[in-house]
Amino acid sequence: xxLVDGKRTNRISALDRGLAYGDGVFRTMRAERxxxxxxxxxxxxxxSDCGRLGIEAPAEPVFAHDIAILVENRPDCVVKLIVTRGExxxxxxxxxxxxxxxxxxxxxxxxxxxxxxxxxxxxxxxITRLGTQPALxxxxxxxxxxxxLARQEWSGSEFVEGxxxxxxxxxxxxxxxxxxxxxRGGLVTPPIDRAGVAGVQRDRVLEIARxxxxxxxxxxxxxxxVMAADQVYLTNSVRGLWxxxxxxxRRWRRNDLTAEFARLLRQADDD
Amino acid sequence: xxLVDGKRTNRISALDRGLAYGDGVFRTMRAERxxxxxxxxxxxxxxSDCGRLGIEAPAEPVFAHDIAILVENRPDCVVKLIVTRGExxxxxxxxxxxxxxxxxxxxxxxxxxxxxxxxxxxxxxxITRLGTQPALxxxxxxxxxxxxLARQEWSGSEFVEGxxxxxxxxxxxxxxxxxxxxxRGGLVTPPIDRAGVAGVQRDRVLEIARxxxxxxxxxxxxxxxVMAADQVYLTNSVRGLWxxxxxxxRRWRRNDLTAEFARLLRQADDD
Numbered sequence: 001x002x003l004v005d006g007k008r009t010n011r012i013s014a015l016d017r018g019l020a021y022g023d024g025v026f027r028t029m030r031a032e033r034x035x036x037x038x039x040x041x042x043x044x045x046x047x048s049d050c051g052r053l054g055i056e057a058p059a060e061p062v063f064a065h066d067i068a069i070l071v072e073n074r075p076d077c078v079v080k081l082i083v084t085r086g087e088x089x090x091x092x093x094x095x096x097x098x099x100x101x102x103x104x105x106x107x108x109x110x111x112x113x114x115x116x117x118x119x120x121x122x123x124x125x126x127i128t129r130l131g132t133q134p135a136l137x138x139x140x141x142x143x144x145x146x147x148x149l150a151r152q153e154w155s156g157s158e159f160v161e162g163x164x165x166x167x168x169x170x171x172x173x174x175x176x177x178x179x180x181x182x183x184r185g186g187l188v189t190p191p192i193d194r195a196g197v198a199g200v201q202r203d204r205v206l207e208i209a210r211x212x213x214x215x216x217x218x219x220x221x222x223x224x225x226v227m228a229a230d231q232v233y234l235t236n237s238v239r240g241l242w243x244x245x246x247x248x249x250r251r252w253r254r255n256d257l258t259a260e261f262a263r264l265l266r267q268a269d270d271d
Numbered sequence: 272x273x274l275v276d277g278k279r280t281n282r283i284s285a286l287d288r289g290l291a292y293g294d295g296v297f298r299t300m301r302a303e304r305x306x307x308x309x310x311x312x313x314x315x316x317x318x319s320d321c322g323r324l325g326i327e328a329p330a331e332p333v334f335a336h337d338i339a340i341l342v343e344n345r346p347d348c349v350v351k352l353i354v355t356r357g358e359x360x361x362x363x364x365x366x367x368x369x370x371x372x373x374x375x376x377x378x379x380x381x382x383x384x385x386x387x388x389x390x391x392x393x394x395x396x397x398i399t400r401l402g403t404q405p406a407l408x409x410x411x412x413x414x415x416x417x418x419x420l421a422r423q424e425w426s427g428s429e430f431v432e433g434x435x436x437x438x439x440x441x442x443x444x445x446x447x448x449x450x451x452x453x454x455r456g457g458l459v460t461p462p463i464d465r466a467g468v469a470g471v472q473r474d475r476v477l478e479i480a481r482x483x484x485x486x487x488x489x490x491x492x493x494x495x496x497v498m499a500a501d502q503v504y505l506t507n508s509v510r511g512l513w514x515x516x517x518x519x520x521r522r523w524r525r526n527d528l529t530a531e532f533a534r535l536l537r538q539a540d541d542d
Contacts, residue, residue: 133402
């Protein structure tokens with residue numbers, strides 16, 4: 001089901017700046033039994049991302065209403081929200097006034113998650129690197145060609161995810177996930193100030209680690225450091241936290257801490 | 272007037288990957304008396320840009336037909352073409368098969384060009400820098416948030432264009448134009464292999480310079496080098512070639528070579 005500005009339609013304006021320039025932001029979330037996990041955090045991130053682009057985010061109840069319609073129709077699903085700057089003419093200058101446009105859509109929930117947790121994920125290195133752009137780093141905006149190019153490097157179901165480096169050769173994360181390394185009982189995650197998306201689950205892992213007194217550092221991560229980690233985790237809001245079972249020649253077995261991290265991340269926190 | 276896949280409509284699918292990820296390319300061209308200047312070059316560039324993203328470009332006659340409809344309605348206009356990868360589901364992976372979608376639209380031709388040529392353009396420096404991304408540099412893709420952010424740095428009609436630096440502090444070009452410097456009778460333009468768009472008119476200026484035996488080098492351009500140039504030119508396919516009359520504290524008067532470059536660029540070449 002797709003709602004555009006709250007109306008049931010699958011069409012948007014061909015002059016929308018979301019299409020013309022990727023001028024907008026999005027969120028992908030998991031709904032279970034009609035409830036979107038971490039909704040307040042997602043809405044806060046949506047607002048903060050809109051703020052980075054100078055887009056006025058629609059009010060929270062407007063989205064809550066869209067989501068209610070989506071989950072009534074399909075209680076267990078993936079919910080995707082897009083906010084664009086709205087319709088424009090030609091040219092990069094933002095016409096005044098612009099009215100932001102929102103798209104809310106539901107998609108089938110992914111399958112195979114139990115097996116993902118039990119067996120871990122086969123992951124690969126991507127050749128496509130993330131660009132260096134501090135002005136947009138962290139924001140989940142609609143300029144995602146880098147992720148598309150990286151995801152085109154493989155097909156089939158052998159690999160769940162690909163890891164991407166930045167222009168300096170440091171690891172930023174997966175094409176659709178944030179990265180954590182377990183090293184001697186502590187966590188490490190790469191900074192997201194020059195490339196990549198700062199996901200809601202990344203924030204939550206950092207908070208959980210603090211709460212349970214597991215050291216967690218934000219540090220540059222080389223590919224060698226990933227290969228040497230005791231365990232590698234990937235996080236996003238659709239699948240939560242999962243672990244990497246293989247990457248190039250390296251194999252991992254599930255660490256004792258992994259189940260605990262996954263469980264804590266699954267606990268509802270702010271809603 | 273807007274055509275989506277040749278049909279007169281101003282709506283596209285809300286699931287189009289052009290919206291979701293900026294997964295597509297575009298062209299902006301000038302039509303005069305029903306003829307799009309440099310159409311064959313534009314079509315070649317469209318195909319080559321599509322190729323960089325792994326999108327199959329629609330055939331030339333398909334676009335020619337769209338354009339014929341647009342210019343019949345409005346013979347003097349700006350024509351914009353978009354090719355997206357087409358509709359997708361959720362996720363970066365490209366579904367197989369995908370059917371590219373094309374949007375063709377006409378917009379009013381810009382005014383004030385004679386005065387732009389006579390008086391030159393007031394130009395400013397942008398704070399927003401272009402990201403470093405060799406995998407996408409040169410391509411006129413739909414991921415244009417950097418340009419949008421830069422163009423948001425000013426409003427009003429005082430400045431025609433803003434110049435953007437790359438992450439290393441070198442000048443790449445304007446938010447919507449390529450840059451040339453005139454230095455002791457020769458031209459210099461920045462490389463477009465790490466950021467920026469390699470415009471059709473940039474290629475043409477390089478060719479014209481070769482033809483009339485004006486040296487033209489592709490070299491890194493610092494802001495200081497711009498300020499010290501004998502003349503600064505900007506080029507795009509809507510306005511051709513124009514000259515910069517002011518940038519920060521620097522003022523220029525029109526150089527004798529400027530009229531000649533503008534005239535040569537206006538000559539129809541390949542159609």
